[in-house]
Amino acid sequence: MDHPQLTITLAAEMMRTGKLSCEEYVGALIERAEHHADLNAFTHFEPGSVHAAARHADQNLAAGGALGPLHGIPLAIKDCIDVAGLATTGGTPALQGHVVNRTAPLVQKLEDAGAIVFGKTNMYELAFGITSNNAFAGPVKNPHDLTRSAGGSSSGSAAAVAAGFVPGAIGTDTAGSVRIPASNCGIFGFRSSSGRYDSTGVMPLFPTRDVPGLMTRSVGDLQLLDAVLSGDGSAPSIDLPSLRLGLPGPYFLDELETGVTAAFEDMLAQLKSCGVTIVDAYLPDLARSLHELSGPIRAWELPRSLADYLETSGAGIGFDALIAGIAGPYVREEFAAALREANAEDLAERYRHVVCVALPRFRQKYLDHFKEFELDAIIFPTTPIVATALGEEGDVLVDNQAVSVWRTMRNTVPASFYGAPGLTFPAANSVQGVPVGVEIDGLPGKDRKVLAMAAAMEAMHLR
DSSP states (O other): OOOGGGGGHHHHHHHTTSSOOHHHHHHHHHHHHTTGGGGGGEEOOOOOHHHHHHHHHHHHTTTTTTOOOOTOOOOEETTTBBTSSSSOOOOGGGGGOOOOOOOOHHHHHHHHHHHHHEEEEEGGGOOOOOEEEEEEEOEEEEEEEEEEEHHHHHHSHHHHTTTTOSSSSEEEEESTTHHHHHHHHSSSEEEEOSSSSTTTTTOSSSSSTOOEEEEEESSHHHHHHHEEEEEOOOOOOGGGGGGGGEEEEEHHSSSHHHHHHHHHHHHHHHHTTOEEEEEEOOTHHHHHHHHHHHHHHHHHHHHHHHHHHHHHHSSSSOHHHHHOOOOOOHHHHHHHHHHHHTTTTTTTHHHEEEIIIHHHHHHHHHHHHHHHHTTSEEESSOOOSSBBBTTTOSSSEEEEEEEGGGGGTTTTHHHHHHHHEEEEEEEEEBBBTBEEEEEEHHHHHHHHHHHHHHHHHTTTTOO
């Protein structure tokens, strides 16, 4: 039995029916994680604690105790999410001793459903980047090519799932931090609608855009985790020939790496062969709108949200001490840029205008766009370029031209402003030996529909 490749759904069923013990299962995963420790996926990994939790799960089953839908399932948790008794470090030196006495409600829901915390995962420092380079904790390596980034900022969570250390993991997504590493590592990644999951006990960046996110090796597992966290277990019936997907225009589809274009076009051809209708549905003025929305949100929310988290989580340090201790020069530069206008006299008014006027107007245009083109979702390559080389933080060569590494996150950004659900799934073709992702974004609140659409695509072997 290939324990590391079991899905959550199958492993949970086997454990509930006595075909597999939890100790046997986690033992195999621990062995694999230790054998591939060079991936640097974890910031905290204590096999003894995992074994003890597995024994307890087996004893509960033997005693006839109530079993949750995630009975005995080990999950990895990004190291910016609170788990009582463990440090929430955010991958930064100043928080290495930040052992919390609370568990984030979303983790508690998973544990109440029977899940086991397998470990805390490495991440881009303070979640403020889109590669897997961490100047303090070290880089997370891509399981498909150890010379390449696993993507960020939920780097370790994606690598742990892709490498078979765990069947599922929790990350966070502000501008693509779940979907980018999921795409780079060849797994499924889901950003929920804004507010769908409780973000209490999750270290924030910009609460207007932040959401916890899910990573697995199957859509069915995403559906199960989402049901546990949201309480919504609905399963819309999706018939592929009834689907109408929109190509959202140049912002998403121009300046793609050659191999990404080929993989995406192949995916579209497969969808069309199954009866899916693909239409041109250009979303205008995205770059300008996103720029106008982004600045005030970053400048207002970053210092306030992080300062509040440090206080409520008992970190014992303030915001200034936190940023003074940042290890990565690139992270320091990005924080400085984000905070440049934090004390501007007109910031409060500009922020109020963005949140109360401009952002609702922007989101309404998205709703109107779906109605105008009668869309079920929009579809596009998750990242315009493939996983970059480890250590790269500036320009990278793409088709023999220098482009900014930040182009990686171009396509994942809009969903965070729309408050929309986005799901990335692996394309059939790799590029330069590493996976490529394709993303579908739906309407806010239609998370189960997006999940059902992806499940229908997965069932038709469209990857």
